[in-house]
Amino acid sequence: MVKLNKPNFPIKLKKIFQFYLEGFKNMRVGKTLWGIIAIKFFLFFFIMKILFFPNFLKENFDNDTQRANHILNELTTNLTKESK
Amino acid sequence: MEDALLIDWSRAQFALTAMYHWLFVPLTLGLSFIIAIMETIYVKTGNVVWKEITKFWMTLFAINFAIGLATGIIMEFEFGTNWSNYSWIVGDIFGAPLAIEGIMAFFMESTFFAVMFFGWDKVSKKMHLLSTWLVAIGSNLSALWILVANGWMQHPVGMEFNVDTVRFEMANFWDVLFNPNAYSKFLHTIGSGYVMGSLFVVGISAWYLLKGKDVVKAKKSIVVGATFGLITSIFLIVSGDESAHEVALHQPTKLAAMEGLYDGHGRAGIVAIGQLNSEKQIGDKSEEFVWSLEVPYALSFLGFHDMEAFVPGINDLVYGNEAEGIESAKRKIEKGKVAIEALKSYKEAKKSNDEARAQTALATFRANEQYFGYGYLNDEKEIIPPVALTFYSFHIMVGLGSWFLILFFLILYLAMVNKLDGKKMLLRLALFSIPLGYIAGETGWIVAEVGRQPWAIQDMLPVGMATSNVSVMAVQTTFWLFAIIFTGLLIAEIKIILTQIKNGMEAH
Structure with missing residues (x-):
């Protein structure tokens, strides 16, 4: 039977939290880098992904059967695309 | 377009x-x-x-x-x-x-x-x-x-x-x-x-x-x-x-393009340095290079670990080479189109609940499946990547x-x-x-x-x-x-x- 050492658990969590907190506080060039990461994530996930990169199959079809039928249709009827 | x-x-x-x-x-x-x-x-x-x-x-x-x-x-x-x-x-x-x-x-x-x-x-x-x-x-x-x-x-x-x-x-x-x-x-x-x-x-x-x-x-x-x-x-x-x-x-067309090799042969050398002939077309008889420096046997050896090995060139891969057992791209395209037709037929048979026809179509598809992609090509020369x-x-x-x-x-x-x-x-x-x-x-x-x-x-x-x-x-x-x-x-x-x-x- 596994024994959980309950009193230690919150202390360990607190220590981990403090480890990260102090690490972030003491950063120098890291602050600039986190700023860049934040801007980049905002651009990628909120601007680019939402406005410019909808998932074509998820947006246009309701379920996997419809999606599979669409692809099958593409592969068997839409043969005019130039490959090069 | x-x-x-x-x-x-x-x-x-x-x-x-x-x-x-x-x-x-x-x-x-x-x-x-x-x-x-x-x-x-x-x-x-x-x-x-x-x-x-x-x-x-x-x-x-x-x-x-x-x-x-x-x-x-x-x-x-x-x-x-x-x-x-x-x-x-x-x-x-x-x-x-x-x-x-x-x-x-x-x-x-x-x-x-x-x-x-x-x-x-x-x-x-x-x-x-x-x-x-x-x-x-x-x-x-x-x-x-x-x-x-x-x-x-x-x-x-x-x-x-x-x-x-x-x-x-x-x-x-x-x-x-x-x-x-x-x-x-x-x-x-x-x-x-x-x-x-x-x-x-x-x-x-x-x-x-x-x-x-x-x-x-x-x-x-x-x-x-x-x-x-x-x-x-x-x-x-x-x-x-x-x-x-x-x-x-597994990708002979890539190797041929990497080496600017048009006509395949055994004991093929590697071009250490050279200038491609920009006028060269697939199937013509003009020179492959304006000038080049080649290391003899090296391509056969490095490609196939055999100095005598035949290395197929672009022309062999496009037009086929019966002696070396290389199928032409045209033949592959034909088989690919058979695979696509069979897939289409399978789809229609499934839709109309015709199980016997579906199984026949599936068998035809499986027989030609390895050429499937070729069926979408319109020209045999399309199998060659940009050589230069x-x-x-x-x-x-x-x-x-x-x-x-x-x-x-x-x-x-x-x-x-x-x-x-x-x-x-x-x-x-x-x-x-x-x-x-x-x-x-x-x-x-x-x-x-x-x-x-x-x-x-x-x-x-x-x-x-x-x-x-x-x-x-x-x-x-x-x-x-x-x-x-x-x-x-x-x-x-x-x-x-x-x-x-x-x-x-x-x-x-």
Whole structure:
């Protein structure tokens, strides 16, 4: 039977939290880098992904059967695309 | 015309994002190991100079990592939007490796990165060192999963095409993981990252020596960088040989383009250096090269490990060569069209609940399945990738790789005999070799990806059939948006890194 050492658990969590907190506080060039990461994530996930990169199959079809039928249709009827 | 334009812009966009992403990745792969080696020396010797050296290179590593972080995610966006046919078809094969990569990267980065950067003096030396090594190993393992997926596209194994779900489904995970194309590509790719990391350390250390700044630390760094670079350059040559062998076995059109070989023959030599005849057309009798210098027998030997082996040229692959048992592209296209017709017939039979007809159609499809992708080609010459781009990229990559080996050897030798100080020309060459490392890496990717055209999945799905029905304007717009964002990120990286270097190794 596994024994959980309950009193230690919150202390360990607190220590981990403090480890990260102090690490972030003491950063120098890291602050600039986190700023860049934040801007980049905002651009990628909120601007680019939402406005410019909808998932074509998820947006246009309701379920996997419809999606599979669409692809099958593409592969068997839409043969005019130039490959090069 | 509209279709062709859409395909070209989708291709250009993917190439742009992949090549920008590849500007950041190799340094992460290589520098992570060099840092781990430096920290190991610190822990073993207890010399605090090595700790300071490790911290300096760790800062540059962090900058490169942070700027490059998530640049690869853009390609996943593109898969869903521009390449939906492809994404659906490969979903099952790609899903597992990419999911493992994502989960692993998250846990590695949030745990061991934190210990590596925040844990100095807070955890034991050994625990810190372990974290540094785990970051290096984890970063490289992330590359494994991506390259397993890429290797599968170059040589699809361990899968079955399900005609009902219209997807490739994994039949054997181990076949996919141990696909010879995947692991040779993985080893060669991470090898190029190690060489890039070494060039970076050697080049920047050379700058410090030229400036007479942080000389002791620069000399120590240069010894580690050049040693790692020399060993990994040899590893790069060996893994490159294995990778080329895989290309010879499974992607003969790529090999023919890499060597500008039109008429195949036994005892084929490798063109060490040469200028392609730009007037040369497939099937004509004009010379392949304006001038060239060839190493006899080398292509037969390196490609097939047999000096007598016949190496097929572009004409053999397009028009066939009965004597060598090579089927013509025209015949493959015919069989591919039979496969497509059979798939269409299967679909219609299923719709009308005609099980007998469906089974007959399925049997015809299975008999011609390996030619499926050829059925979408309109002309037999379409099986040949752009020859000039593939040829020159390959030769630039090999030439630069050879230069790096010589550079590391010279630098290491002179450093060991303590005669590096006065060698200003060599130190300048080391500094200017940093961008050459990036050029070598990018040309490598051009060989791998342009060289496998017209295929998204070798022999199974041409790029033209992999795209979504989206507007050309949308792809053009996002192409330029990415070009601006990525260029901005690159400028930011260079600026921040240069500032850190100018601050000197003491400031970390």
